[in-house]
Amino acid sequence: MLNDEQNRALINGPAGIGKSTVISAIVRSLKSLGKAVQLTCSTGIACHVYDSGLEHQDVLKRVKCTETLIIDKCSMISSRTFSSLCEIMSLKNNDYLFGGVQLILCGDFLQLPPVKDILYNDDGSFCFENELFDQLLPHRIQ
Numbered sequence: 490m491l492n493d494e495q496n497r498a499l500i501n502g503p504a505g506i507g508k509s510t511v512i513s514a515i516v517r518s519l520k521s522l523g524k525a526v527q528l529t530c531s532t533g534i535a536c537h538v539y540d541s542g543l544e545h546q547d548v549l550k551r552v553k554c555t556e557t558l559i560i561d562k563c564s565m566i567s568s569r570t571f572s573s574l575c576e577i578m579s580l581k582n583n584d585y586l587f588g589g590v591q592l593i594l595c596g597d598f599l600q601l602p603p604v605k606d607i608l609y610n611d612d613g614s615f616c617f618e619n620e621l622f623d624q625l626l627p628h629r630i631q
């Protein structure tokens with residue numbers, strides 16, 4: 490389990506290796522410790538950020554109470570969406586990237602890539618191509 494000094498992690502591996510199983514175990518463990526965990530995936534994030542139908546206040550409340558944010562299928566999170574998420578999470582605490590929440594990304598960058606979206610000026614580049622990614626996670630994707 491991650492401690493306070495291991496505040497962020499990338500769980501990366503090929504299809505069927507057991508990433509989602511590990512995530513489920515992490516969620517169970519963190520919840521048993523009383524942590525406020527939000528688990529979502531790339532399609533879920535699209536729903537929450539753009540067209541979830543939730544009242545803004547509901548999203549804001551959820552952002553502010555989140556202690557750990559887990560994003561599964563992160564290969565489909567574009568660089569632009571990653572920046573947007575970072576901005577949204579800064580509503581919790583503007584002093585830290587992603588509002589200072591514990592961030593756990595999970596996925597396989599050799600599976601589905603982000604979807605390009607001209608309407609949102611999204612060129613479909615990967616989240617790991619975003620400079621914020623380097624600041625948040627020291628991992629290198631080649």
Ligand SMILES: Nc1ncnc2c1ncn2[C@@H]1O[C@H](COP(=O)(O)OP(=O)(O)OP(=O)(O)O)[C@@H](O)[C@H]1O
Nearest residue numbers: 502503504505506507508509510511512596597600
């Ligand atoms: N330690 C393990 N021992 C045996 N089976 C496992 C183990 N971990 C996971 N599995 C099984 O392997 C299968 C794939 O696991 P899981 O869905 O977690 O993989 P994944 O890496 O998330 O896959 P994908 O990238 O395709 O979403 C599941 O049926 C799961 O129950």
